[in-house]
Amino acid sequence: MTNARDDNATLDVLVAGGGYVGLSLALALKKSDPAIAVAVVDTRAREAIAKDLRCSAIASAAERMLTHLGVWSQFAARAQPINEMIITDSRLRDVARPVFLTFSGDVAPGEPFAHMVANADMVGALHDTASQAGVEMIAPDSVTCYETTGETVAIELASGGTRTARLLVAADGVRSKLRDLAGISTVHWNYDQSGIVCTVEHERPHEGRAEEHFLPSGPFAILPLTGNRSSLVWSEKTSVAETLVKGDDFTFEMELERRFGHHLGALKIAGGRHAYPLSLTLARDFVKPRFALAGDAAHGIHPISGQGLNLGFRDAAALAEIIIGARRLGQDIGAFDVLEQYERWRRFDTFQMGVVTDVLNRLFSNDSDVLRAARDFGLGLVERMPGLKGTFIREAAGLSGQVPRLLTGEAI
Template sequence: MARAATPGEDEGLDVAIGGGGYVGLCLAVALKQADPSLKVAVVDLRPREVMVKDPRASAIISAASRMLDRLGVWDAIVPQAQPITSMVVTDSRLRDAVRPVFLTFEGEVAPGEPFAHMVPNGVMVENLLKRAEALGVELLAPDAVADFHVDGTGVDVRMESGAKRRAKLLVAADGVRSRLRSLAGIQTVRWDYDQAGIVTTVAHERPHHGRAEEHFLPSGPFAILPLTGNRSSLVWSESRTEAEKLVAGDDFTFELELERRFGRHLGRLELAGPRHAYPLGLTLARSFVRPRVALAGDAAHGIHPISGQGLNLGFKDVAALAQVLIEARRLGQDIGALDVLERYERWRRFDTFRMGVVTDVLNRLFSNDIDAVRAVRDVGLGLVDRLPGLKRFFIRQAAGLTGETPKLLAGHPI
């Protein structure tokens, strides 16, 4: 089990990670598994029992599940993971009686390997936490980084508890409103969509057969993502004002509005979890690194959920950063030096920028009710649906299996 540090104790670390979500924990596991001699600590403001209670679920692409398998946690996760075996895309108005399907995706990226799974976030974090503890990662929770000071050989980290630690590298994995990013003086490019994403879980009478659905409605995309059993996870984009009303209102009104968007093809619906609304926007860090500091996950990039790639971008960061750090250490290089960290930035920056632009364009293209725009986008979706080669490329792209793939995402050890 991980040992808690005594307040005020100053033990030397190789890597301190601010943020104990799936990105921070996954990075800690990847580093310790590749090099057990590394001293790694994860700092999180939440107590351990709260860290594992995230009620949301996320789409885990094939490449990410390969990495989780390599890190020794996928076997424990998979009993509660729902394979996504197909996906349909529609484009309609809310009042339309029929929602024509313009695009379908089916198939596997390899025999027996679907292009994605739906995984409860709490299950994922719990198993990553158990693996981190088994490997000897130090968990400092509940606590948070209050401040840090960088010098030529390391970074002095001061915790809110009063503990002080020195590390060679500090990784900010503390979310889209990252405090560590601000303390590092890293600016962001950000704009607000005036939308909120409503997230909840729904039970339904009939089975979904692993099919995901994305309905493009004028207020934004409405995604139905299959979970184990007769349940689905919803990611429902609305104007911020409307979303706040729906979340704050009574269950009866919410379920009526839900049924208007979900439809009745899976039978009677029933809320099976809490509902929350999260503001949607685009946030891109102008730099991913500073001397002794690196950003990962939402601290580096926050994108619209229209493509379901936000979490998976974070896993790509983990795989790339872990590989860069381990390879540098094996060469006897300083893992916190700027020239080492810039290798990670060069690897991840373009992919992140491209995904940010793609999701921004898609959201603007599909979150409107302009007839001319609707006609163009529907023709485009129809053309893609009729080109099997292009569909296969998009599936592999969505599964994270194209481009310069880090070793962990290909299922290989670092």
């Protein structure tokens, strides 16, 4: 890695944010056009990536993109296929937890609709592959401000260095400082929920089955990992979540067992537990002249559908396709009319997903008998309609709608 420095050479693209979105965008650009000059500014040094203990669900489309970029094979052996998903709707006090909806089957022979992977494996592989491909890594550092001046963007770094680029991409997370500097407003509200994230070990094998239990306080998702382990995304009232995370292990495990059940045997917490607030954040604009948002900087949604990460991969693939297409036509990649193509492509999809997750969370995170009867009737109908279930599986796999080429496994 290099430290931030003054450099007279103008970059084509500077990406602020070295997470999966920023790195996959940078790598996609460099793989598609080795002559393009790309740099990634990240607040973390390479060693810090390995300390990320979280896991993520990678849709089939994202797997195809990572395979094309030469990344997937580096951690495929440690990825856990999701072979089946079940959905239940119940109260904690209910004796039985009936299954209303099941999803199973491959999107293509031998291709599950999703895998669970460790973030450290995925982001580490993206980082190393991008670096080897010639992407300049500036870390640990961050962009503090920028100014658009004609055909370039003048960028200042926290370390005191400066860079110049034709396009600045903000992939710096849901609390994006660059989004604010660009004057882009958001639609935002909190859910008064927090997501508790932890990993558990259990006695019995999960057989690759994911479970989503809709409880009055919010969805409780059990996602299979390699071995007899599962990753949990446990939505709870914020006040309750904070108490549980800060409390003693015995109380936490008792509450966990009430929600998890006993079907996988005895449970044991593996590693720490963390809670983060859940909210909806949608940027009103995705682009400005020589500036674009990608990933959580453009949209932060409720995890009820498990699609936040995969929306970010769609952003990276779509923006890479727009940039490379413009270069091949001799166009200015930072020009507003070029970037507007990316905004038109991605904004409706992300707003639609934001609305869907918001409605689902409000519909299922309550204890209304009327709403419970209506939603259970609806789930039952879907269970009896194989064609509609197939549509939902393709949606979960990231293969519906206008899919960027990289997400189909094709070169740009």
